[in-house]
Amino acid sequence: xxxxxYRRIKDSGLVRKNMHSIFGGFTLVExxxxxxxxxxxxxxxxxxxxxxxxxxxxxxxxDTVALSIRKAQSYAIGAxxxxxxxxxxxxxxxxxxxxxxxxxxxGLDGSDKSFLIFSMPKGDSGYSKNQTGDCGKGVNQCIEFxxxxxxxxxxxxxxxxxxxxxxxxxxxxxxxxxxxxxxAHFCYRNSSGDENSCKPDITSVSIVVSNGQTNEKxxxxxxxxxxxxxxx
Numbered sequence: 001x002x003x004x005x006y007r008r009i010k011d012s013g014l015v016r017k018n019m020h021s022i023f024g025g026f027t028l029v030e031x032x033x034x035x036x037x038x039x040x041x042x043x044x045x046x047x048x049x050x051x052x053x054x055x056x057x058x059x060x061x062x063d064t065v066a067l068s069i070r071k072a073q074s075y076a077i078g079a080x081x082x083x084x085x086x087x088x089x090x091x092x093x094x095x096x097x098x099x100x101x102x103x104x105x106x107g108l109d110g111s112d113k114s115f116l117i118f119s120m121p122k123g124d125s126g127y128s129k130n131q132t133g134d135c136g137k138g139v140n141q142c143i144e145f146x147x148x149x150x151x152x153x154x155x156x157x158x159x160x161x162x163x164x165x166x167x168x169x170x171x172x173x174x175x176x177x178x179x180x181x182x183x184a185h186f187c188y189r190n191s192s193g194d195e196n197s198c199k200p201d202i203t204s205v206s207i208v209v210s211n212g213q214t215n216e217k218x219x220x221x222x223x224x225x226x227x228x229x230x231x232x
Contacts, residue, residue, distance in 0.1 A: 051215070057150045058211045062219040065099075065115065065207060066229050068146060069175060072097045072117050073184075073227060075143070076177035082119045084138035093119050095143070096176025096185075098127040099207055101154055101169075108135060108142050110172065112153040117144040118174075126174035126187030126196040155210035155218065159188055161203025161225075173205050175223050182227040 072095045074080075081089030097117050098110050105111030108131040118127045118141040127141060135142035148154075158168035165188075174187040174196065186205050187198035207221045220232045 054151070054211045054213060054215075055217065058152055058209065058217055058219055061148055061150065061152045062209050062221060062231055064146065065209060066221050066231055068115065068117060068144075069097050069221070069223060069229055071144075072175070073177045073182060075117070075119075076179050077182055079179055080119075082138060082143075087138065092122060092179075094122050094124070094176050094178040094185075095119050096127065096174050098172065098174050099154055099157060100172040101157055102171060108132075108140065108145070112155070113148045115146050115154065116142050118176075119143050120176070122178055125198045126176065151212035153210055153212045154207060155212075156206075156208040157188070158206045158208070159186065159202055159204075160206070161201060163201065165197075165199050165202050168206075173207075175205060177227070184223050184225050184227050186225070 075095040076093075079091040080093075080095065081091050082093050083089040095117065097115060099115045100110035101112050102110070103112050105114075108116065109129050110116060116127075116135065120127065120141055131140040131142055133139040135145040156168050157170040157173045159165050159170060159173070169190075170188045171191045171194070172189045176185050176187075177183070178185065184205075185198070185200070186202040187196040188202075188205075189196060202225065204222055204224045206223075209219050209221070211217045222230050222232070224230075
């Protein structure tokens, strides 16, 4: 392009228009569209993150429940010593785990937001309520206490097998093991005022853990009387 033609194009304003299209900023409409897209993406991300966080928490707490049951089983089979610090340890004991759905439960009685591993003399009928003192000191049955600090909770306890045993909505259940067998034994209460009912013909117990939210998700831990533990 010679200088004469360039001057003619320049004078017509084409150069100014092209430069404006290249270096010009957002229009108001373009800016509003961009902000709207950003807000939509952010909203979707936040919603999905909440669901993801809830799912991870539920899975972690479910795994903790299952591993705690396995831990009690290993304590029994391995003859874990029991006793206060400085005292002679006792090795001939049963070990188990106590669950409750009681929303008003507190302390070592357990609740829908906690559970615990316990020890008891062979032949006892599960975990005794109204324990006092600190857990893990050998001064009561409590060995290890677990708090559920998220929105998750123990929603339901159900029992299967045996005459008059089956059904859900049990207030509490004790799953315990006695050396040398790895098989599980069960005791349950229908309500907080009941005595423990220990039935040898119970075939399995299921613990339902809920995320405690409106968009509810649950996981179920099932313990067979053979000692097998599964998660669904």
